[in-house]
Amino acid sequence: MAGYRRLEVNDVGDVTVVRFRDQKILDDLNIQELGQELFQLVETENRTKLLLSFSGVDFLSSSALGKLITLDKKVKANAGVLKLCQIRPEIYEVFAITRLNRLFDIKDDEADALAAF
């Protein structure tokens, strides 16, 4: 498995569980790198079941949302499934305000999310 600077990637069965190494996802350069690593999972490693866990993430800017949207498109283009979980309330509010809680399948915790694949 390729080394990732911004992500921690693990397999649970046939689901790829991704956690973020950064607590605050706001720096544009880091977000570019994070986006590339996420896209690599789909485009190079052909992973079709992705669970993004936001445990430990306490800040997320709209630039990061953009990367998630692009990731979602790539996953769908690959006939895959993307879910998100463990999003703290303030960050969930960001998804709700931008109506992205309707685009993404967001679960409370990892167990619920894994069971839903």
Next chain:
Amino acid sequence: MIPSKAGAGQRVMKEVLEQLQRCHWINHDIFGVHLAMQEALVNAIKHGNRLDTRKQVHVICRMSPELVRIEIADEGSGFDPSKVPDPTDPEHLEHPSGRGIVLMRNFMSRIEYNDVGNCVTLEKSRAPAE
């Protein structure tokens, strides 16, 4: 003044947030100020100054225990915020950008652009203690 490059402005943001913590603002509002300021700075650097490192972003913060007001001005030609597409419109929902202003409006008590559109004032009144 901060330069027009990615990551700039973090020091001034840290100072503002630390001051809010010292004044015992609630976490939700500190998060909101952080997010709004981050979005405004990125807009100024990326869209206003078009990442031109010859241009600066000017930041003025005024704080009292009950109110924070932040002015962020770029050296660009400005824009009309009313012409920015609504990112919550289903037609635009999957655009990868364009959410900064909506987030600023929702998390701050007030935001106001100058006539030219190259300076935004963000204002947040302290929420009552929980």
